[in-house]
Amino acid sequence: MAKTDTKAKGLDRHGLTDEQLRQIFRNMLLQRQLDNRGFQLNRQGKVPFALGSEGHEALQAGAAMAFNRGKDILAPYYRDLGLALGIGLTPYEIMLSIFARVDDHNGGRQFPNHYSSKAAGLMSFSSILAAHIPHAVGAAYAQKYRGETGRAVLVTCGDGTTSEGEWHESMNFAAIHKLPLVMLVENNEWAISTPLSKQMANPEIWKRAEGYGMPGKRFNGFDPIETYANVKEALDRARTGGGPTLLEGMCYRFLAHSTDDNDMTYRTKEIVAEARKHDPVPNFQAVLVDSGVMSDADVDAMKKDVLRETNEATDKAEAVPYPQASDLYTNLYEGAWQPWQ
Amino acid sequence: MATKSKTSGSASTLERRGLTDEQLVGILRTMLMHRRLEGRGFELNRQGKIPFASAGEGHEAVQAGAAMAFERGKDILVPYYRDLGLDIGIGLSPLEVLLSLFARVADHSGGRQFPHHYASKKLGLYSISSVLAAQLPHAVGAAYALKYRKETGRAVLATVGDGATSEGEWHESMNFAAIHKLPIVFLCENNEWAISTPLAKQMANPNIYERAEGYGMPGVQINGFDPIACYAAVKEAMDRARTGGGPTFIEAKCYRFLAHTTDDDDRTYRSREEVAERRKQDPVPTFERLLVEHGVLTAEGLEDLKRSVLAEANEATDRAESMPYPAPHDLYTNVYADSYQPWR
């Protein structure tokens, strides 16, 4: 499927209000600003590691808009900054994670971008690809078991993760039990250095859905509204007993995998530049301006505000102390516990 | 890409698919021997002579048919533990089967493995564990070796039950085989039961072959009670694999007539009526009738065949039983290649 520009198709709102459209755009701007901030801090020697989701902004902001806060559960992977923001995490929480400070949700234990927040319905996960997908299935089973209609689990992964055995096992189980789950694959065509053609013979991941006995659909993940509409439809089906859906949102990874990766060792500038032509952030900006949802002045004001918020979050998080050495020993088991010495 | 084959072997017609009379009788003999040896395992268990046996009654046709498509001395078979018919079909002798049941020292594994976990390097029969789907990556690795060494004319036949298709390694193996267009045929013997778990609890879409398209390989569903249809489907897929055409997934629909093993009581989870109903399609008498009705075999010839199968099974039983167990010190060999000093 071609990744078409939203602009070219005019504005089909799919029920989104002006305010929601602006929220989606603000999320996209914030994602990009925070991603860049992580890379900047790394270059300044202030943090040892950062990774970015540039190219995933539209997909994540659109999907997050379909998430019902306080009801749904998000089981993300480590390239889901925009989803985390979109369901309620603050830039300050993001910066606490990047700086590994004591007030971070996991107390500075996890790698950056491995957010979790019980209050936000954001499940904790590790760096092991696909390992979180069975957890999402288990959470969906719990919702179904307790008869909690109106709730669903949104679980995400990259294209590479669909090769893991646990991905398959999870899809199969979700289908058998008709669980309230949406499996959203953010297909950015690259798994670190491995292109899609070495990841799978049939590049249409959504087509696997039929084999499992669930609906499958592919959509343009550079279009936040199309993403919203598809994720909303699937989540609504899940929330009302209609079972799971496999969605494949087509996007692209504009940056290297992380600050430790140099993508020019395995792909050319030209390929990336070509994909950049469809950059969803300026495209969606143009859509909103062209359709009168925002003026140029509104856009500028929003960008300034996003920068201000990012700067404030950075300064505030940097000022927070690290965890203490004694914090290494907490939360291994419930209650008082004496480590083996 | 996914296709369903029509049934080719009914009592009224005989579509040979290129099989000679001798091959057809060979298939029937494998089926009879399969049933006989498995029956023997259950008998020996009830007599208290062996602690365990399992059986693939209902799998005779698919296995004997598939084995006929296997080229001895060239192809590789990576089976699972319910593949007695395939194993004897590619050349394992009844004696070797009984040595496994009795866990004797002359068994290929030296009496280490559970019954029906055969291996024979000479036959191209890979060693397997009891962990489901764990053998599939090995089959893929072997197929990769064949392709890498440009050994066209060779292929790997890898089998699983329906339950094992739920394992992550099944998925990983299908995916890798498709990416590299490997010379491998995945044969799923769908008998509808994984111990006590019916297909409906194993997967939402019971047509497993429909998954093949998602991986980018052909998927075929066949009647696993029809040995000729199984032969034809496996032959076509193996031929494609042998000539650089890449992998195929075949789903053969059959049924497990007996309990999972001698340790299982299937009355706890399925009705006698269901089993009796499916027994009506029992592939062994069906294929016997087919060959007799079409003159491939006379009624007398069939009786001779059954007698010779029984005689061979009896002889193998007696011979295997008379052989010694491994010695206690055999526990320590073949941990590593060199003489190994166990930590003590």
Add this chain to the structure above:
Amino acid sequence: MAVTAGSKVLNNVEAVRETLYEAMKSDDRTIILGEDVGARGNVFLITKDFINEFGPERVIDTPIAEASIVGIAVGMAMEGLRPIAEIQFADFIYPAFNQIVGEAAKTRYRSNGEYTCPLVIRTPYGGGVRGALSHSVSIEALFYHVPGLKIVAPAFPADVKGLLNAAIDDPDPVLFLEHKKTYRLIKGEVPEGHYTIPIGKANVIKEGRQLTVVSYGLYVHWALEAANQLENEGMSVEVIDLRSIRPMDRTTILNSVEKTRKLLIIHEDNKFGGIGAEISAMVAEEALFSLDAPIRRLAAPDVPAMGYAEPLEHEYMSSPAQMADAMRELVKF
């Protein structure tokens, strides 16, 4: 550094790279497979450009599927190839646990020698690199319980080459552990050409009279630093680099302990059930009455992993100063 004729100075990453390169050059049965080993040339650039020289059939960028990376390598090995499977980080090895423990380690045994599994699984492990919970772990204790498997964890570039060659030549599966903090930190002379160091032989890297220290991996270097410091204080400490974890060189350990009469085991992996537990038990069984002091272990605290934040990593790991303290205490006991 003066370089001996016929040698050159390499760091550990270069030693791995050179050994793999020579293995690929000398034997076309050698296949490298793993995540990002091809175009990217492995995340630490160990196999950079291999794919260009040896082709994508021999340098396989696999899908992200660790169970099958090892499992496919098992099948390749059973079919006569010499696969070298890479798990990108040791932390990602858990999905492959069954293929390593249940399959590779048992292939020879379960077929009574008919099928074998000459396979190398390489993986970078260990901390001190701000790798957090999922890029820092030590995995050796999870696997050293398993007969049929060999486990190697060299510390020095020359040992990396000699032991990796031995692992590649070995007829059985070898788990080859590379401490990622030593990758560029540790340099040393490496002989040219093909040579092997036997798997299962420890190395006395510093002789001493008053205390035996057994370690492996990164901590060998820190233990050596501490022992040298004690030397200046007039204390004589013997340092053994275990190099191989399974099989384990009981002879070298026992000979040393019988000489020094004191034993300190240092490792980065958790203390509970760690390698030190087996060494302690073995020495207690074999040489209890040679000991003049209780056996001591300095190892990671009983928590799942080191955290990302710097203080959490520091608290988890033992420093050369802590090692020196433990040595001093035991020498003076």
